[in-house]
Amino acid sequence: MRKTTTETVRLTIDGISISVPKGTLVIEAARLVGVMVPHFCYHPKLKPDANCRMCLVEVERMPKLQTSCSTVATEGMAVRTATTVVHNAHKSVLEFILANHPLDCPVCDQGGKCDLQDFSHQYTATSRFEETKRIFQKEYFSPLIETQMNRCVQCLRCVRYCDEVMDVKALAPIGRGTMTEIKSFGAHPLDCEFCGGCVQICPVGAITSRLSMYEYRPWMLKRADTVCMFCGDGCQITVQTKDQELIEVNSAQGAGRNSGDLCARGFFGFRAASHPSRVTHPLIRRNGVLVQATWEEALVFVAEQTNRLKLAHGPQAFGGLISGRCTNEELYLFQKFMRLTIGTNNLDSSARYGHINGVQAMRSVQGTHRWTVTFEDIVQADVLLLVGTNITETNPITGLKVKEAVKKYDATLLTIEAIQPAVGTISNISNLSQQHVCVAPSQFGAAVLGLLKAIVEDNHVDSTIRQRMPDYVSAVSQAVERLTWDDLALSTGVSRESFVQMAASLAGGRRVVALAGQTLLRSQGGYGICLNLMDLLLLTGRLTAQGCGFAPLAEENNDQGAVEMGAVAALLPGALDLTDQDARAQITRVWKEDLPLAEGATLIEMIDRAQAGIIKGLFVVGENPVGSLPPQTGVKEALGKLDLLVCQELFLTETAALAHVVLPAASAMEKAGTFTNTEGHVQAVRPAINPVGRSAHRRSLPQ
Amino acid sequence: MPKHELILLKNMMEPGYTGSLHDYERAGGYQALRKVVGKVPPAGVTGMVMKSGLRGRGGAGFPTGLKWNFLPKDYIGPKYLCCNADESEPGTFKDRQLIERDPHQILEGILLACYAIGSETAYIYIRGEFVLGAKILEQAIAEARTAGYIGSNILGAGITVNVWVHRGAGAYICGEETALLESLEGKRGLPRFKPPFPATNGLYNKPTVVNNIETLANLPHIVVRGPEWFASIGSPPKSTGTRVFCVSGHVKQPGNYEVPMGVTFRELIYEHAGGMRSDKSLKAFIPGGASAPFLTPNHLDVKLDFESVAAAGSMLGSGGVTVMEEGTDIVWAALRLMEFFYHESCGKCSPCREGSSWLVQTMRRIVAKRGRMEDLETLVDLCKNIEGRTVCAFGEAEVAPIMSTLKHWRSEYVTLIQEAEAANLIKLEPAVRH
């Protein structure tokens, strides 16, 4: 069931004529002419359930009132939403819904943004109900999500969202009739993905967030529309604050690349920014201990030490490491600082852990440093191949696009993952796959080669490609010929038949998107596997076709920006090659200064050089190599040897604890700038609160 | 000797009839199947059923052949027949007897229906409490399978039909056809909104026919004796054939009586069910199961067919006729049914869910002599606000007892309330208006 349709039908809503795509629901058609039909159970993200009966309208030639949320607009249909009959019907349904409602608005967190309040106000609903209201025993629900079932209008939006959109199925209606209540599935407190979707989608105050319980009335809150600071999906969020205090994060229905959906980190993780252990003042190591200092003292100290080391050992004695959590502006400034002020290309960012492999592969095969597809293409795809993503954990919103494609539009999902299908507390993408291959990360490469071999051997190579690129095709063919099915089966545990089947599904797709995730990108040979994935697409004629492409997933919110801003050793801003003469000339023209010539050291090389005493000074912004690199790299010992370690950090991490100077950084909640998400969308970051402590970010970068 | 020829109950009324395959075959069973399979095209069978005028016996009285015809033509893929044996309507107990005493008659009906609609799979959704019925059906299916009537290559004609018995878990709403489908799929038994109808989007979203047990039991007879014969029985053209009426309440001989449609209630109650159990006269009766509005002695000469009962302001429904004698507390009787509906409202849609709790509480107050005059207006209002606004027909059903008793016996409500006011049993504060 594809949603692209060009057919339209014409109908009238309250006499206004409108033409809508075939299949449009009457409630949506009404919205298009500016009529909002009251509703509770309807939600554009969900399949209609027509249970609340609030959205009744008159449809000409139909004897009964119809629910506009489940009635599809047809040619010539005449709908009336504003007659006395309709108005009275709305009023009476509202009277029913209010019958068992506790009317505890004064203590309800939904107060002021509640559909039930709003409609009651609109219909000046009176109630003749004088009987006893149902009362549910208050029960502990979960550490983050609170339920108040007496307020529930039983629209099942929460249950349907959790199932249809999230594929988590953690919620269920229990009981019958008026005594139906929403509970976690099973006799235990809610244990789920905690995406907060149920909180966001509940039209009343029956499911709320415990983080902001009893904290506010909506009109007391100041809002900032910004971008989530956690993963590469780049969700648009609205941060709500009261007197500089972070109260709540949500995302407006349909907003941003995430279209209003969030994950646990985005929805519940905002308190990280106001955590009491934030570094709020500059610290300087004196007599072996970090002690509080002023910005002036700290900057002077850093400047003096830098000058001293540079004079004695030259610019190559320095290195810089920056987190892909920083804004594009910060990343750009940092690499410029390292290249011009310090004079070295010894420079890296968190993109090194994995994302750079995907970008470099795209650069070498298709000459782009960004995806050629978008989230919409994922939703529209008819075949999706996921390799090493564990997407529901690493990139949950891209994961939702995959789920939407499969669950709503019947896309074929092929997965090569290090996970097994399982019913668990969080969703598992392999549960949705039509064909799943479970291999260890070390065997992702072999599995992709198996697929490639099957594509070649089973003649799935596109004829145009065969004609236009005969050398390439024969090179690949010869290469896969050298692989034996026995060897592949030995290393992957996957039979030839499985590869052949998967290859057939892949080759049968018209809109094919291949997603590569962190587990793959970070694995040994990640770059090569990315190239092979693009071989798959190229051979089947799907690399350049409309809606098709390769999509490596960025882990951190601005890993993509880090690469594009040139915050890696080998690339200049614009993801231009450092060794490319034209590129260098171009940058030099803009900067009006010469670039350092020597090739830069990457993260591991910098650690090795620090160990060898070649690098003596290291600037680290928001990265924690001691915490994130495996101990066998000797990172801690290497950093211990440095003469100058400057860390700019939110928290006193393992790395910052070794530093000579720690500068307080501002979190994304406290600064303006831009982040580039995994698709390459550059999005505005806006401050929601003032910088915490003395972490004023404008001064926070050594300039 | 019964006054009218028995059709559905004929075999089981023969002395010594056990319902076994052997007995059924000896009584002429499975001749209908032999007559059509491989000989009459499926559309021909549907044609016969159309011609016979057979209408559904589950409650709504929908023409059976027409329902089958709604299945998409030229559809490739699985289609299903679901046999509704949920029989939970208070006062209705015919399907149970048909299942327990003559299971092969039903299986033959199922096989004919499957043949006609091109379904290879039939599910019998049977009320959970019918433990015996389920067991008997299972045994009969096993017998029929061994005899080559069920399974693959039926009667050597290359046709496959498998029949499965699925037991419900005790919810009245699972008799509603779409709730039945949900329950069969393993989900909560809540009705689906319509359209789409099961004919196009039924079990597992595939074209599906849901038919009542009694409806299906008629099929072998239509095929063997011809649609014209069937159409001549009862009160043609709109109500053909017989119906098994379940007479209960204050009669001498409660039980199932098969009579042609069109006989009067008077005949059914006084001739077949033996008349009133005592010298008390008839006060009220429900003509078609708990969902049908009450009727009065003035309606005793109404004919038992779909149109006549509808014209009298009620419905033939499931054929459950409950008789109440003079002295029956009508308001209490209405409350008793309301308690049932309150208990069974699935809760999916607001008007029914909230309305049933509101109605039942108001009725309880009135019966407990704590009612107020304005309650009567509220009751009517609430009923009107439920009717026609719900997901399923339960909404119409639950308001029937209150609406009809208020219509015919309003004075009894008034008396109860007046007694309440007189006895000063209530000292209510002025009603709080929100």
Ligand SMILES: Cc1cc2nc3c(=O)[nH]c(=O)nc-3n(C[C@H](O)[C@H](O)[C@H](O)COP(=O)(O)O)c2cc1C
């Ligand atoms: C609340 C409700 C309960 C129902 N219960 C039953 C039932 O127990 N048995 C039954 O055959 N039909 C029942 N029906 C009717 C079915 O929905 C459906 O119309 C019927 O099974 C169709 O079969 P028929 O066309 O052969 O009558 C019920 C309907 C409603 C609305």
Ligand code: SF4
């Ligand atoms: S908790 Fe909210 S969303 Fe869920 S059913 Fe109740 S009112 Fe609807």
Ligand code: SF4
């Ligand atoms: S998916 Fe990523 S960007 Fe979106 S809310 Fe979660 S962590 Fe933030």
Ligand code: SF4
């Ligand atoms: S009318 Fe009653 S029984 Fe039917 S769906 Fe609505 S709540 Fe359920």
Ligand code: FES
């Ligand atoms: S919004 Fe249409 S029935 Fe609830």
